[in-house]
Amino acid sequence: MLDAYVTALGMVLDPYVLFVITASAIYGLVVGCIPGLSATMATALLVPLTFFMPPVPAIAAIVTTSTMAIFSGDIPGCLLRIPGTPASAAYVDDSYQMTLKGKPELALGIGLWFSVIGGLFGTAVMMVASPAIADFALGFGSVEFFWIVMLGLGGAVFIGSSTPLKACIALLIGLLIAMVGMNNPAGQPRFTFDSTEMLGGVSLIPMMVGMFACSEVMRHMISGGGAPQVVVRKIGPIFANMWRLTKQYPWQLLRGSALGTVIGIQPGSGADMAAWMSYAMSKRLSKEPEKFGTGHPEGLIEAGASNNSSLAGAWIPALVFGIPGDSITAIAIGVLMMKNMAPGPTIFVNNPENVYALFLVFVIANLVMLPLGWAIIKVATRVLTVPRKVLMPIILLFAIVGSYAINNSLFDVGLMLAFGVLAFVLEENDFPVAPVILGVVLGPLLEEYFINSMIKSDGRLIGLVDRPIAAVLAAITVTIVGWTIIASVRGAKAPELRAEG
Amino acid sequence: MKFNDLFAGMLFLAVAAAVAFAARSLPNPSEQPLGPSAFPLILSGLLGLCAAILAVNGARATPRGPLFALADWARNGGTLLRLLLVPAAVVFYILCADPLGFLLTAALILAVLFLAGSVRPLHAFALACIAALVIHSLFYLGLGVQLPWGPLEPFRW
Numbered sequence: 290m291l292d293a294y295v296t297a298l299g300m301v302l303d304p305y306v307l308f309v310i311t312a313s314a315i316y317g318l319v320v321g322c323i324p325g326l327s328a329t330m331a332t333a334l335l336v337p338l339t340f341f342m343p344p345v346p347a348i349a350a351i352v353t354t355s356t357m358a359i360f361s362g363d364i365p366g367c368l369l370r371i372p373g374t375p376a377s378a379a380y381v382d383d384s385y386q387m388t389l390k391g392k393p394e395l396a397l398g399i400g401l402w403f404s405v406i407g408g409l410f411g412t413a414v415m416m417v418a419s420p421a422i423a424d425f426a427l428g429f430g431s432v433e434f435f436w437i438v439m440l441g442l443g444g445a446v447f448i449g450s451s452t453p454l455k456a457c458i459a460l461l462i463g464l465l466i467a468m469v470g471m472n473n474p475a476g477q478p479r480f481t482f483d484s485t486e487m488l489g490g491v492s493l494i495p496m497m498v499g500m501f502a503c504s505e506v507m508r509h510m511i512s513g514g515g516a517p518q519v520v521v522r523k524i525g526p527i528f529a530n531m532w533r534l535t536k537q538y539p540w541q542l543l544r545g546s547a548l549g550t551v552i553g554i555q556p557g558s559g560a561d562m563a564a565w566m567s568y569a570m571s572k573r574l575s576k577e578p579e580k581f582g583t584g585h586p587e588g589l590i591e592a593g594a595s596n597n598s599s600l601a602g603a604w605i606p607a608l609v610f611g612i613p614g615d616s617i618t619a620i621a622i623g624v625l626m627m628k629n630m631a632p633g634p635t636i637f638v639n640n641p642e643n644v645y646a647l648f649l650v651f652v653i654a655n656l657v658m659l660p661l662g663w664a665i666i667k668v669a670t671r672v673l674t675v676p677r678k679v680l681m682p683i684i685l686l687f688a689i690v691g692s693y694a695i696n697n698s699l700f701d702v703g704l705m706l707a708f709g710v711l712a713f714v715l716e717e718n719d720f721p722v723a724p725v726i727l728g729v730v731l732g733p734l735l736e737e738y739f740i741n742s743m744i745k746s747d748g749r750l751i752g753l754v755d756r757p758i759a760a761v762l763a764a765i766t767v768t769i770v771g772w773t774i775i776a777s778v779r780g781a782k783a784p785e786l787r788a789e790g
Numbered sequence: 791m792k793f794n795d796l797f798a799g800m801l802f803l804a805v806a807a808a809v810a811f812a813a814r815s816l817p818n819p820s821e822q823p824l825g826p827s828a829f830p831l832i833l834s835g836l837l838g839l840c841a842a843i844l845a846v847n848g849a850r851a852t853p854r855g856p857l858f859a860l861a862d863w864a865r866n867g868g869t870l871l872r873l874l875l876v877p878a879a880v881v882f883y884i885l886c887a888d889p890l891g892f893l894l895t896a897a898l899i900l901a902v903l904f905l906a907g908s909v910r911p912l913h914a915f916a917l918a919c920i921a922a923l924v925i926h927s928l929f930y931l932g933l934g935v936q937l938p939w940g941p942l943e944p945f946r947w
Contacts (some may be wrong), residue, residue, distance in 0.1 A: 294799060341933045454844055458802055461837040465809060468830050475826040480809075503876070510872040511863040678907030682900050683921050685876060689883050690896075690925055694935040699884045706880040717861065718793050736829045748823045 290420075290641070297645035300345050301653065309346040310353050310650065316655055317357030318665040321364075322672050323680065324371040324508060328358035328560075329616050333501035334684065335492050336624060337691030344628040345646050351624055352647065353654040355617045356408060359560050359596055360662060363400035364669045367393055376560035376596040379568040386490035386584030394525040397669075399589045401662040403542060404530040407594030408655040410546035411553065412602030415608075416648045419637075423609045426634040431745070432753060433739035434610070438731055443766045444556035445727050447773040454777070455720045463728020464735065466491055472733050474740045486700045493623045495692035495705040496729065500722055501616070502688040503709025508716075509681045524670075527663055533713035534586055541571055541591040549595030553602025559615030560596040567595035601651055608632050608644065611734065616723040619730050626730075797857040799845025806838035872906050879903060891940020892930075896922035 300306065313335065317677045320331035332355050339347035362374030367384035384396035430435075442460060443481065450456035469480045470490030481487035535542065548570065549563040571591035572581045582589050603614030604621075611632040613619035625632055630643055637644055691706035712722045746752020793801070810831060818825030863869045879899045886895045897918045902915035929935040939946050 338933070454840060454847075458837065458840045458844065461833055461840065462805075464800075464833050465830065465837065466835070473826055473829075475818070475820065475822065477816060477819070477826040479826055479830065480812060503880075507873055507876045510876055511861075511869050526929060676909075678909055679904065679917060682903035682907070683925075685879060685903065686896055686900060686921065686925055689880060690892075690935075692927050692936070693887075693937075694929055694933065699887065702880060704885050706877055709875065709880075720800060739822055739829060743824050744822075 294582040294645050294649075296642040297649055300642065300646045301649045302350070303345075306346045306349055309342065309350050310653060310657065311661075313350040313353040314357050314654065314661050315665075318355035318361045318661060319360030319672055320668060321361035321373050322665060323675060323677070324365045324369065324373055324673070325544075325677055326373070326680070327501075328355055328362065328374045328376070329359045329620070330501045330684075331355070331506050331619050332617050333497045334687060336497055336620060336692065337694050339624055340627065340695045344625075344630050344643060345650075345664075347624055347628055347642075348630075348647055349650040349654075351617075351621045351651050353657075355621075356597065356600055356651070356654045357658060357661070359600055360400060360404040360658060361665055363404070363593065364397060364666065365673055366398065367396040368669065368673060374560075375726045376564050378561065379564035379596075380589050380592045382582045383586075383589050384585055386582070387586075390584050392525075392541040392584075394527050394666075395586070396528060396584075396589065397524065397666045398527040398529070398531055399534065400593050401527065401587055401658070401666065402535075403545075403590050403593040404662075405655050405658050406535075406542060407546045407549060407596070407598035408601060408658070409652065410543075410594070411550045411598030412648065412651040412655065414550045414598075415601045415651070417642075419605045422605065423634040423637040426609060427638070428757070429634070429758070431738045431741035432756055432759040433762065435735065435742050435753065436759050436766060437610050438612060438735045438738060440762055440766045440769075441556040441606065441610070441744065442724075442727060442731060442735070443769050444558070446724055447769050450721055450724075452719055452721070453773050455718075456724050459715065459720045459722065460724035460728045463725035464498075464732040465728075466725070466730045467732020468736070470726070474737055486698065490733075491729065492696070492701055492704065493627070493729065494695050495701040496708045497620055497623065497726065498692050499705035499708030500689045500712040500726065501620075502684055503705055504712035504716065504722075506681050506685045506688070507709065507713045509677060510625050511537070524666060527666055528693050534590065538587055538590050541587055542594050545568065545591035545594035546598040550596035550602035552595075553599030553614055554605050556606055556612055556614050558599075559603060559617070563599035564592040564596040567684060568592040571706075597655075604647075604651075608636065608647075609634055611731075613727060616726050619723070619726045622730055791863050793852065793858045794855055795848025796845050797848070799843075799848055802841035803838055803845060806834045806841055810834040811839070841868055875903060875906055885939075888938050888941055891942050892937035893922055893926055894927045894940060896925065 316335070317331055319326055320326045332351055335350055335354055341352050342350065359374060359376050362372055362377040364373060364385065365383040366372040366377040367388055370381055370385040372378040372381045384400065387393065387396035446456040446460050447453050467490070469487055471478045471488050472490050473479060478488055545567045548567050552558050552563040552566060568588045568591065571588045572578050575581065575587055577585070596723055603618045606612045606614055607618040607622055609632070611622060613622050622632060630636060630640060688705060689702055692701045693699065695701065742752055754763050795931045796839055799822060813830035813834065816825070816827040818827065863873070879902070882899060883895055900918035901914050905911065909917070926937060930937050
């Protein structure tokens with residue numbers, strides 16, 4: 290294992306990889322900082338570029354961009370009371386109040402410093418836990434994997450969503466989109482409308498770019514809005530009080546990091562849910578809950594650490610089982626598959642150095658966040674005023690060229706538009722978009738595991754539950770689904786949380 | 791465009807029926823018990839079930855409201871036009887990228903979208919040219935993507 294880490298370190302310290310990390314760090318920080326541009330969109334727009342890179346820099350770009358964007362979403366939340374990404378929404382009141390009290394540097398410093406610590410905590414858990422889980426999962430057969438995918442999809446639809454029925458429909462649409470093409474156990478072309486472009490299935494990159502970038506541009510067109518007014522002109526020393534706060538609130542930091550990691554691991558809930566739950570927990574366990582929402586650092590520390598640690602946590606099921614925890618990891622899994630690094634327990638046996646390289650990228654990304662994050666905070670007041678009426682058309686053009694570039698195909702540009710319109714219409718009608726992506730990424734796997742399990746058991750459904758681990762996984766899945774159905778029949782309102790997307 | 795749940799449910803029910811119909815006629819050359827049509831059939835069944843529940847919920851909701859209503863933004867002609875500019879721009883790119891070349895098409899699209907966002911004309915024109923050149927360099931020089939040149943072919947670099 291040490292050998293593999295040494296090899297991995299060599300791969301990561303390659304000048305080209307370091308350049309990619311730095312460039313995507315700056316890109317992620319800038320995009321995350323601009324209100325209205327989400328971390329998911331930043332990641333999706335980057336995917337066409339990663340198509341042209343070798344595996345390690347490609348995955349480094351995705352990891353670095355998403356880590357940075359989640360942190361820098363705190364900046365507009367603090368300065369304008371507009372969270373840059375959904376993950377910053379939970380504590381925007383506290384950080385904005387600090388700005389009003391003339392201490393924006395305190396709120397931003399907390400966001401940066403505790404994001405880094407939370408991110409490193411989640412990374413450490415990932416480095417220790419995922420090889421061990423992978424080792425355990427090596428004995429899994431198609432039945433176990435079928436239920437793991439079902440659990441992942443069930444969690445995504447039924448836990449993270451306020452409208453389970455609509456999320457379920459979105460997921461099924463995604464799964465049906467995944468059926469297009471010849472990529473199925475029988476090798477038969479399905480739903481291709483006799484088009485040769487569709488034989489390989491719906492290309493993931495134009496689809497993701499369309500759903501997360503093109504639809505975002507369309508939404509901007511109906512909301513309008515120019516550059517926001519920034520009241521703050523000067524930001525003081527950022528790291529001044531951080532050590533004191535770390536010593537003052539060690540438990541909050543640890544609790545936030547731990548809860549964030551767990552929520553990240555659990556499929557279907559991402560950074561935004563981690564932040565909300567940690568903020569709520571911090572308030573409930575605090576000695577001074579009345580101060581929350583008035584510019585109190587405690588909740589900021591706990592939730593700020595939590596949303597960054599969840600990002601690393603989400604990679605554990607993504608790497609070990611190929612199950613994305615949220616839409617960003619769904620995009621990342623798509624990139625891994627494109628690079629012939631399909632995730633699963635065997636990746637730790639076949640390509641350990643690539644996996645360790647990914648771990649190291651996480652560590653480096655969190656470390657470079659300190660100086661680069663400091664720099665973006667210093668120029669934040671200028672970045673925030675970049676007019677979106679200029680940015681959005683450029684993003685659209687980028688989405689068009691990015692979709693075209695991978696196959697030199699105008700058909701893919703049309704596909705990008707079609708999925709952009711689909712995502713826009715779905716969101717307008719309160720259908721969440723993230724389950725569609727999960728369905729498309731996991732659809733082929735789910736079918737393969739299902740058909741293989743059925744062939745092994747001669748087509749008897751009992752074959753799906755007659756092995757102990759499979760039976761346990763099935764029971765958990767059925768419980769989650771059944772509990773949600775019962776709760777919604779009783780008219781109980783599901784928690785007001787939405788899957789990130 | 792806001793759909794009533796009843797309308798959305800019926801729409802997805804129709805999708806499910808169409809998928810099931812198409813899946814049934816898929817050939818199964820290797821005569822397996824679970825051929826290529828099995829999984830799509832299961833999925834379309836589940837989709838039909840969810841869509842039916844959604845439709846029933848929508849029908850029982852009171853007051854039911856119209857089957858679909860235009861959102862506020864859709865009633866404002868200017869906003870609607872701005873929204874339609876996005877698909878129009880993409881379609882324009884698909885149709886014109888080859889005959890006009892990337893640089894001209896991209897600059898035109900950007901200029902129109904900037905103007906629609908009420909960027910000042912001179913700025914819009916200059917920004918469109920600069921942004922088109924930067925994106926072109928990134929993909930053409932940086933990644934080696936063969937973007938079409940169109941009438942600018944003699945000036946190719």
